[in-house]
Amino acid sequence: MTITTPPLVQPVAPVSPSRGALRPLGLDEVRITGGFWGERQRINAAATLGHVLGRLESEGWLPNFDRAAAGTLPAGRRGREFSDSEVYKYLEAAAWEIGRGDDADLERTFRAVVARVAAAQEPDGYLNTRFGRTGQGDRWSDLEWGHELYCLGHLFQAAVARERTRPGSDDGLLGVARRAADLVYERFGPNGRAEVCGHPEVEVGLAELSRVTGEPRYLEQADLFVDRRGRRTLEDIEWGRSYFQDDVPVRETTVLHGHAVRANYLAAGAVDIAVERDDADLLGSLRHQWETTVARRTYITGGQGSHHQDEAFGDDWELPPDRAYSETCAGIGSIMFSWRLLLADGDAKYADLIERTLFNVVATSPSEDGKSFYYSNTLHQRVPGIPADPNGTSLRASSSLRAPWFEVSCCPPNVARTFASLDAYIATADADGIQVHQYAPAEVRTMLADGQRVAFDIETAYPLDGTVRVRITEDAAHPWALSLRVPAWAAGATVRLVTATADESREANTGTVAVRRAFRAGDVVELTLPMTARFRSADSRIDAVRGCVAVERGPEVYALESVDVPTAEFDTVRVDVADGVHEHDGRLWVTAVEQPVHDAAWPYGSFPPPADHPHHTVPLVPYHQWAQRGPAAMRVWIPTA
Template sequence: MSGTAPIAAPVLPIRGRYRPLGLTGFRLSSGFWAERQSINSAATLEHIGHWLEREGWIRNFDLVVRGEPSRQRRGREFSDSEVYKFLEALAWEIGRTGDAGLESRFRAIVLRVAGAQEPDGYLNTRFGRSGQAPRWSDLEWGHELYCVGHLLQAAVARIRTRPDADDGLREVARRAADNVCETFGPDGIDSICGHPVIETALVEFARATGDDRYLAQAARFVDRRGHGRLSDVEFGREYFQDDLPVREATVLRGHAVRANYLAAGAVDVAVELKDVILLDAVRAQWENTVARRTYVTGGQGSRHQDEAFGEDWMLPPDRAYSETCAGVGSVMLAWRLLLADGDSRYADLIDRTLLNVVSTSPSADGRSFFYTNTLHRRELGTPTDVDRPSLRAAASMRAPWFEVSCCPTNVARTLASLTAYVATSDDEGLQLHQYMPGTVEHRRADGRYLCLTIATDYPHGGEVRVRIDSDHDDPWSLSLRVPGWAGQGATVTVDGATRPVGPGMVTERRRWRRGDEVLLALPVAPRFTYPDPRIDAIRGCVAVEHGPLVLALESVDVPGVENVDELRVDTSQPPRVVDGRVTVSCRRVRLRDHEWPYHTDAAGSAGVVGEEIYTVPLVEYRAWANRGPSTMRVWIPVSAPHETG
């Protein structure tokens, strides 16, 4: 590795505790995530492109170019954004692999998008033409600024992976961003978008282009939020995060995707402008949200009617919305806070959310998806039609496409840029936040070249072996994350000396030589996890975790039991690994039907008519529903004394 290559990363703050190494700073070699990236590249991107064409969402741009009637437009008001997220995913994948076929596809779509842009830079296929509503006439629901935000994020990905590209996307994005600044600047429309994302997009576009006008406009949007600029709606202004100024809010609330996107943009603004008050506010919101409004999987959002956070401790597993896009937004926010603060808790949540939400959405073949991620399925799922979009976000099984298909494109762009979230640097050395087999390469500002090779089968195994593959006379620091779930059972070994380490970052500073090794050993033995008693919906239940993986009880693993709600786990026998799978001991409790479902004594309520004992293998939550229709639950009821026959 010679010279200093430009950093290609979704987030490049000018200051903070850590600096990202970018897309090529870590090269993934094998394992689960390498397989998922390969499927994303070979199957998911092609699948998304097919559906965008089939549903007419890319053709909308062609209609504008040809001046055809607006009634021919297809898709929801925000369908332009899915084309832009697809372009972003392609840009990251091209930057990662250099795939010539994807490059050709990327350029062809950009050409079609560019043709629809108005002379003043405005770009949207849903508004502003004959037969359509005027521009900016529906800021609550129209998603015009939201679409521009995703356009800018696609352009940032392209600028950072192919800075000399002549496809024209950079210019299209610049003109659109200029139009936003002129329209919504100090002398323009004094309002905001009902769906945040323009904020973080403008900051990143400012970082990529060096033009601070875009940063100023992003700060303007953040400061306008929470002052009732949007009309009230049935869900309340909380839905848009327009009920409280960002600096006054104490927890994420309202629509979960919107909340995470806004908070991510606020962090970007705070870091660039050294706004300590704003950064402190978002940090506190994150802490309270993780402590009281986040599922064990890392999922967020417990209300279906408005895809929103519930109140504190409102985390019902069977009504979990836990939208895949909210998981992506949570990763975006936590990564920005990690870069700003360096607190390993942010990386812990990223790890949990990537493994148990983002990777749960796509099927094994990468061609169908969960939009929502329930933690409890009471009835057998209904197979989806592989040739039709799903009308329901809460489909009981993964669907190939949705009328609102934001999640497939969000998963695709996240997986394509995944290696940018693994490692960072600072003036002292390197930090590893996520564990995947591969190679870290970094050229420091002083010219020193650092190289590491990571060998691990994490998350299934707890050994992380790091070999130094570069020589230096001067000391530097290597830091490894010890996850919060590891408790006090982790150890680190250097030069044959082993010592216990607790959660947080463990740092070794020395004059490293080629061939030196550090071994981090994490206790990934399966364990019961107990909920806070204030979460009413799962009181009396336990979950099972194996390292960072959340496990689930699925009916296909219990022959003769269609409904896993009949099973009760025996917590006197700890979970154990049998033939490579985690198992638990369960009793099957069969209940009588009654004319009235309430009783004055526990035994009468139980109505036990028989019980059987099973040793039940659990499935990784991310893999459930890959074997056909099933019932499933993450939180399993514990055997009660009156259920012992």
């Protein structure tokens, strides 16, 4: 691991490691100005944050804190045992959004919510509305399912977001978090209970709280929790301790397993520990876990988790599209894990998975108006879904279309905090220059370790087209390197440097391409990524999609919807691969063949091969847009003719 010079001030970003190959550039250094992600950030700020807060009020999850402060609990408490965490995720999202836009109304709302949360904290620092009072379970009495430490992890992340966006704020949130963290150390530290929470999350919260406060005990506690995992301190359950990742120590784990969100949150926290402790063995184990999980247990969308009953990873190659759970929160957890490995190692493959997951999981969850969401993200909807009650609350995975809220509503505020902090995932720095990992119109203004200022704008319509233009806006005193990610799918990419005296082009191999010079204002570095649509087949060991293909263009996976094949039974449509994928009228089109099937009393026997049937072209839609036009059957993997 390369040791980077720590910045004088921590970046305004969710993750700020003290060492690693790359340093993240924060919201004060990178600003998304438009395009695909800029529009999603606009909707997030204008609609999603208010929608989430409204539901926290109407569902009673925020009023739970008022009841705790008034001493009337447990009477009237509403929501699941982890509902406190959704309030904290809202606060984190609001903190990042305030850091982006300095919204005075949102600032007032933020402070009002913090005051309600702070009023519920016990004198010794304990904070939870579900446990600890007469008529409720005792504190820390249900570590398997109680989520007390999980909730506090999200509290810590909210406090970190606030301190990084508004250092020294007098709203009190950081003090609330520190008192709670001190109690956790007292109860679960080296002289306390040698146990863990059933849902990892407190580890990343503690690690980042340690980074923002400089308090070593919080990092020590996170380290203890990671080291204890897999020591079988939790009670066994019907799905086994693997559900909690409490079956195998983290260092001995070879692939992510069990509950997919828990697994990714734990892995992200373990990377934090490995980096801060300079633990090469632990970091090596986590790299291997990432690699095997991507190679064997990840959907083409970047989604993870194929079991509905326990929201868990399946076995290797167990990736059925029609039973894909692919929880939105698992995708966000995967991004958290990949981002930390990217900062530690600098390898572009981690940014590739982040991009795939952002476009095809996170962007898929919210509706166009930002007020309804997918909890899980199937890759095959057999029949058109049933619209959710716009005023109702759905079971977590029962809605076949986007729903405004869920009884387990972890995903909406998780999406909100991800979009609000997305600027911090665009670019990084090292001793020699700047690396751009995700492509969006953006302004980058930062300083290198030697004190040299760097300023440039990114101009692009990506992913509509593959041209990414970086325009330098400030002269450099010394040469520095601008590195651009070339995705693994982008063979044949080129990079072009245009200056006042030169115009040079060359091939850009997949991975990264760098241009190093003493840049002058007006210089342009232009990356051209080939955006030709392509068929993809799957490893033959993925039984569920043999004989099928998927279509990709750039970072986006595409889908076929039943509304675009009204003359045929959806399940009878096959794609003629030999005819390729065509692009016109701003859409992708494939040649479809309808191969009717005949019902039989017994569906196993000798059936004649399909006869010749008419061919016709059908359009595909980006997967993240599916069901935006209304209920539809859908499939990502299409059988071949």
